[in-house]
Amino acid sequence: MEPQSPPKWPSEEPEEGRGKLVVVLPLVLALLVGAAASAYALGWVHYARGNVAPTPPPAPLQIQAVSPAAVEGEQTRAPGKPDQAALEQVMRAAVRDKRLGKHLKAAIAPLEGAPLVTHGTGSATPASVTKVLTSVAVLEAYGPERRFETTTTLQGSTVTLVGGGDASLTARDLDSLAADTARELGTTKTVALAYDDSLFTGPAESPAWRPGYVESVVSEVTALLVDHGRSQSGGHLRNPSQAAADQFRRALAKHGIKVTGRPAKGKKSGTQLAVHRGDTLREIVEYTLQRSDNQLAEVLARHVGVSAGAPTFDGSTKAITATLKDLGIDTSGLVLRDGSGLSRQNRIPPRLLVSTIQAAASPNRPELAPVMTGLPVAGWVGSLSLRFNFDAEPGRGLVRAKTGTLTGVSSLAGIAIDTHGTPFVVVLMADRFKKKETLDVRDALDDAMTAVATCRCSA
Structure with missing residues (x-):
């Protein structure tokens, strides 16, 4: 979906409702x-x-x-x-x-x-039919029952929130992870908080997108995001990783853990405290296609890149193409610059x-x-x-x-x-x-x- 301001027609991602059901x-x-x-x-x-x-x-x-x-x-x-x-x-x-x-x-x-x-x-x-290619590639790479994880670790007095590219992570899930983390901390009630979103590398915004897409129809693409990278007002976030860490800080406070300072970018280290396993890849793919969700499609594309050892925009699109070839699909004439179809350079x-x-x-x-x-x-x-x-x-x-x-x-x-x-x-x-x-x-x-x-x- 391309941003429209103001929209002159229904967007590709309308508020979903059930239409008239026919007997066939x-x-x-x-x-x-x-x-x-x-x-x-x-x-x-x-x-x-x-x-x-x-x-x-x-x-x-x-x-x-x-x-x-x-x-x-x-x-x-x-x-x-x-x-x-x-x-x-x-x-x-x-x-x-x-x-x-x-x-x-x-x-x-x-x-x-x-x-x-x-x-x-x-x-x-x-446009968004590109998501069909992305969905096939990620399912072939991981299988439909794969669940991506979000974890916390402890090194000294620093808790690190580690993003595993779980596109299904919600505020409720993050609160549950905070509760589990607080319980594992035991008598420790004051910590520093860091976040690690290094699973995905390279630019978080595609150079093949038109200016204004980020915050309009998609967030930056990172391995740590909550509620599809959307803000409470329904818009898209410029830095979903930082927003997720800030939200986790508030959740820890709710469960009795004081965090000193604002969460800073860090690296996974120390011992694992708690883990949240996301929804199955099958469920995420179905939702992505049903709602034509740009953010989820880009996260799924990055996972294809991760499986090939190149979790960047270019690495991911090359990995999608290679996966299709491995499935016996003729990819002659295919040009991919992203996984969602926002890029007009896709063919x-x-x-x-x-x-x-x-x-x-x-x-x-x-x-x-x-x-x-x-x-x-x-x-x-x-x-x-x-x-x-x-x-x-x-x-x-x-x-x-x-x-x-x-x-x-x-x-x-x-x-x-x-x-x-x-x-x-x-x-x-x-x-x-x-x-x-x-x-x-x-x-x-x-x-x-x-x-x-x-x-x-x-x-």
Whole structure:
């Protein structure tokens, strides 16, 4: 999401609410579970806690109780063979839509194999669909059940708060860590406080971002942040590490520990006092994709860099690219400058997004399943909850896709289920349009996705 002041249209990260639920949604979820998560029961995001309200699924669906075996029994029709002529007709209609401008790149593919129909060549500015690549890479690097830790250590009379890059850390968690630390300190009631965020290195602000992004749509990227690096007023922090240490100081005081002076930057040393283990990577990835959270995406990208021994912006993007290659994805034409998609220097070919989504949907890659379960659902939840209106309303519940929005850039990449129940990977990328045309472009992208969902594109 690019900063807008004042916003002229809904941002990519709206206040989330549940849209109208259609009766086809269980089939959509069933198909995606069968394709993407044979080793997982389909669970929705319960990552949000503390400062962010949870978004539970509607009660009648009982999503958390669904298992792959149960899903298989509910399916009444097997996915059909793609109809090339029908898909070509859908693509022609999208290309003729003048709202999408002259620089549209698109691809439609089955869950396995090359795209069946395409439009345009080369790469496009992706905006936040970049988060799909970041999410796949971090899951491949660490696995979906990995939890990152925040710890405290004691050396002499100095307690050090050590950031482990836990993007899920909340004020409540920090208070709990302070209570555990105070208990371990025993009779010691006065300490100095330091903080260590050295897990991530290099600049905390990407040189590929436009001026004004930090504090507007993202905080500096550090390994120590609380409540997504946001201030109490809801803005983004310039120095989230210092803010976290200041908050921890207040939490220690609440639990009877006096801290002399203001927390200073230091290094992990001495003996470990206490540890907080964050939410699972699966939960964090699902939340990041659902809400298109720039901050969390950048933290996840840095972890990919950590796994490769280069936790900088450049090191992380190179590591993401290398991980995709290791997954067998052709990365020709890929240019990455960050993990969130805020950079306008990013370039992604539609076919690469197709291959990445196919990898996440593969039953042979269950570790990547959270990418599929985290994609927003049209008209229901996430960054698509307020979209798919008017002519696109029939696509509600049949489309699960990641959005991408910058001024003059709008993308959708995900899955659409046709009338026969066959899932297709659909990537639509439009850029070089005028700012005032943004809402029209979004509607046109929704209409194009709905055209696949309402098409008998398989037999």
